[in-house]
Amino acid sequence: MNFASDNTAGVAPEILAALARANAAQAAMPYGNDDVTRRLTARFCEIFEREVAVFPVATGTAANALALSLVTPPYGAIFTTASSHIHNDECGAPEFFTGGAKLLPLPGRDGKTGPAELQAAYDAAGVGAVHHTPPAAVSLTNITEAGTVYSAEETAAIGAFCRRRKLAFHLDGARFANAVAATGATPAELTWKAGVDLLSFGATKNGCMAAEAVIAFNPELAASLGYRRKRAGHLFSKMRFLSAQLDAYLEDGLWLKMARHANAQMRRLHKGLAGLNRVEVLHPVEANMMFARLPRAMTEALIAGGYFFYVMDETARPRCRFVTAFSSRAAQVDGLLALARSHGAGPEKPPPKRR
């Protein structure tokens, strides 16, 4: 009954089975020179309806930082949302991999930003003077850290801005499957057709064990990625076990099936919670993540009842984050809702003293 994050979930049985299957073929050449990895690249090309370069890695931080290092010089700047994972939750990985680039956070609403905010930031960046880090890239997240989703059209508008300003466009797709499932757009429409140059294709949160991929839509951009991945320690010797996860993930649409399930569970949770007294949902709930303020008593009851989720502050109505996963079950959602309903009506308690 864990709604803290989709990374608390385990591994989908299809993916675990793929690992066992890959192991049956006892020996294979290392470092990606194997059949599974080759098949994986073909699958990605099919899914994105074009040639792409594929670099599997084990973590989203690695995927993001490697991708950004391809398009941002050490003295460059990266526009991103103020709430982005790369800016707040990767302990400076983009700075490390780029050799010291600067992240310039953008304002926005509901975890999203757009061409107007980008234009304003660009105008303020002192472009052309050597005293200021020149903007090199835009990095956004879809679905966003607030649980909202960029449509294909919104993405394309940002892509057009990037093109005009000669900025690279990177998309952090830690929950890309949920975005595809939520929008109904094709993977291509949400990425390269909208001007995205590089995608961090996430899979760990949606049923893999530890597997992501940097997808480069411009293979030239990827020319140095092999070297960069190796020197960052992200080239697996037994690569086939990384590739096998992603291969099974993509096979027969498993990735979208799981994302649709997670999104559906979130709709169920959202619908149930939103109607409760003194529950305030904070952003549009469009995929598998919801932020809401819950009465303190309700929060405490849920925790006591064994439900895990992140409580972001200690106010009378704490801000809580709920995430559903491929493995979330309707009964778990319903259990949470039942407990919430039975604790939502009590009197408001004062906030606790801060330590």
Add this chain to the structure above:
Amino acid sequence: MNFASDNTAGVAPEILAALARANAAQAAMPYGNDDVTRRLTARFCEIFEREVAVFPVATGTAANALALSLVTPPYGAIFTTASSHIHNDECGAPEFFTGGAKLLPLPGRDGKTGPAELQAAYDAAGVGAVHHTPPAAVSLTNITEAGTVYSAEETAAIGAFCRRRKLAFHLDGARFANAVAATGATPAELTWKAGVDLLSFGATKNGCMAAEAVIAFNPELAASLGYRRKRAGHLFSKMRFLSAQLDAYLEDGLWLKMARHANAQMRRLHKGLAGLNRVEVLHPVEANMMFARLPRAMTEALIAGGYFFYVMDETARPRCRFVTAFSSRAAQVDGLLALARSHGAGPEKPPPKRR
């Protein structure tokens, strides 16, 4: 029938089973805040007979580069053997993680170096003048890249040198299990009791899927490792699957059982090949790796017969590398030997033209 590298082998069944077991407990908190990871640390403390700090990662390159970054300032120098993996085969990972430190290669024999070579290099390093990168660490490999082994005594002599010169001592233990199995020394005797500060504890080559660990014998050295691992993209969200591999690897001495098996297969291979006409074994064969010059006809016959191994040059008697693994079978070794014997007596062919 793959003797190219132990990283061509698959995953030991016990370790694959551990992954499935870890998955059965469907949800767990991420980033190492889980029971398996806690148990793993306890196991390492037991095996090394003292408190140690344990940081699981997925690749040996990551383990080495992270460890070195703890003890080498960006302007520092690292003494290592000229043949070392960190110097030749990690595409500059130590330089990347340290922020630009310099590797100073040492001469040696059979992949090994010693206090005399270290002292000479130290004397030549211009210590004290700001024009020269000051030596900060020594990094050796056990078993070495030549397949030889440092005994506990040899390690301790180097450790004593490091202590005198205030140099940190890092050990690349990509095949540490094979070194323990070969020497009969305890893990403690081969490391901290001999003055080693940091160990890259390898497991991937010996039956894991992708699992290594940085072991810090001085927990203070490890203070910043958590941050460094995260920003390098090496902190797994579903950490328990990394830890589960290592946990099963250490359980009931599986790691040493597998290493002893690999070493034994290499002894069998060595014994069989060394007696053949015009086969020249190049270094003492002490663990699970052998370099030998084989007649060209023999080399070609083995390759044609489906045996994989690295051929390092194109001379009349090519230099070949053979590695055995936990999964190598005596029948495979015997098959190779039989084929070798039947092709070893032919006339010597001239070397091919170089392209």
Add this chain to the structure above:
Amino acid sequence: MNFASDNTAGVAPEILAALARANAAQAAMPYGNDDVTRRLTARFCEIFEREVAVFPVATGTAANALALSLVTPPYGAIFTTASSHIHNDECGAPEFFTGGAKLLPLPGRDGKTGPAELQAAYDAAGVGAVHHTPPAAVSLTNITEAGTVYSAEETAAIGAFCRRRKLAFHLDGARFANAVAATGATPAELTWKAGVDLLSFGATKNGCMAAEAVIAFNPELAASLGYRRKRAGHLFSKMRFLSAQLDAYLEDGLWLKMARHANAQMRRLHKGLAGLNRVEVLHPVEANMMFARLPRAMTEALIAGGYFFYVMDETARPRCRFVTAFSSRAAQVDGLLALARSHGAGPEKPPPKRR
């Protein structure tokens, strides 16, 4: 008639003479192993009333970035004001020299910040979790980029905060002489007695040719500075010419005499402008820098009249920056004021169209 910046001024005659004098002694050992450099260190110790380590460099950017690299790990964070030079005008030098640290801009007023803002930022930094860059240092500027001044007491309050949180305290003293002159506090009171660990002691803007110094109040902090300065290309072979500038700068209080003069000229300019119709001074004018909104007609008349200063926007009343220097003359100030008075009364013009 240049009020754009004190770096448009030339070199004080006393300092030019010192260069010629240093040259008369034709040969000297390189890299600071010379008499002038030794004498300089003694002078700094005297001025700061304690032992200090002194590292002359040629630019303020080098001084700031080197100082910060001593106290901030590559994965660390530096609190600074949103308007600070290190954050906005050094093209990522702190990021480069630290190996990728993150600058966390603080809100404030008039270019200043304080313990309350620092505490709030510290509380929001997620200290302790590896996902977030841990705060390592505070870097402030005195006089600030807004022309205001931190008193010894204000500095000490920030120093006390740093001490409590184990943060290093760096002061960018590009115009440190102006701060000393403005406050009447001693150099010691504005720095180490108030908890400052490292000072970028500026001199270029106040009459030197190209000379600054990193002053480390804790000599242990400076242990690696020699290496870092060298590898950044900031160790001069003919160091005595760098030291000679600073030596003459400090001799007989020349530095403070020049700073007092510059501050006095700014008071004269401020007094004259502040009284004019529709002139709005934007921050307290406490040293040798003033920001003010001037009527557009006045701005244009001054420019046409040969007065240089920075015009920061293109509104009807542009925001202008004026800086006085050791070489500013009262007659120049008076000339500017006379011209301003004669153009200040015209009707307001609409803002120009933005390109």
Add this chain to the structure above:
Amino acid sequence: MNFASDNTAGVAPEILAALARANAAQAAMPYGNDDVTRRLTARFCEIFEREVAVFPVATGTAANALALSLVTPPYGAIFTTASSHIHNDECGAPEFFTGGAKLLPLPGRDGKTGPAELQAAYDAAGVGAVHHTPPAAVSLTNITEAGTVYSAEETAAIGAFCRRRKLAFHLDGARFANAVAATGATPAELTWKAGVDLLSFGATKNGCMAAEAVIAFNPELAASLGYRRKRAGHLFSKMRFLSAQLDAYLEDGLWLKMARHANAQMRRLHKGLAGLNRVEVLHPVEANMMFARLPRAMTEALIAGGYFFYVMDETARPRCRFVTAFSSRAAQVDGLLALARSHGAGPEKPPPKRR
């Protein structure tokens, strides 16, 4: 009487005068936006007979490291001679500025290397495999650290190799004037006509105070140099004083006049020493530097007589380095020779005990 290095010499009077002249024009816009800097670029274009991009800096280490950072990715490798300044005497500056590139030292004779050595190193570099840092640049020094000189033809042969292998060609010209004076070739023939892409044009050792320049023959290579120079703290605010040195240095051939003088003094010294009993000159003496083994008694007598030079070992016949400068006088050379002659005939002493 200092023959230790040409960086012990002072500043040529013409150059000191230029500084005073630049100061007379009291105010100028900062950061190179001034007339002297513009004139300097024109002079360089004239001297090199083509358009060049010019970036003045204050030290040779900065020039070298900045130049290399333009053409070497963080994961790349740089071929250089084993004795090169960038490899031995810059405390890792190239590693710092490139973000961790690897220097691969080449064997050679008399401080020089050539196409054969480069080809062998290239063949051994494992080009194409991601495990090895891919070669990106060749960096040589002219005159070399052994005092020898690459002719235009030798340079062109190396340039042709670089072209074939798509390697950038950087020349460390710390004593470039001496090379031009020694060869009689034009600056163009020794650089871009021979395939050099980037030149560190030294001037400090030959009469400037602290002035060098990165010269980019391919202006596209220089696109990012402005940003890189700024973030490394090497953009001078009062740039005109840096440019003024170089401007006077180039005016009316002063630079070559001074270099010819220095070279002539070295010929005088060489001629006088080479004929002495038991003096062994170690490399061809082609410019203003000589390495020689001198009898120990002679060495000690010269030191006692007030002559400075580097003594590189403590053998019975120590290896000594002598360098002449623009300011060396024939009488000083003759004085040294007279003293040497009077102490060269004594019996050989045993080497001293090493501490």
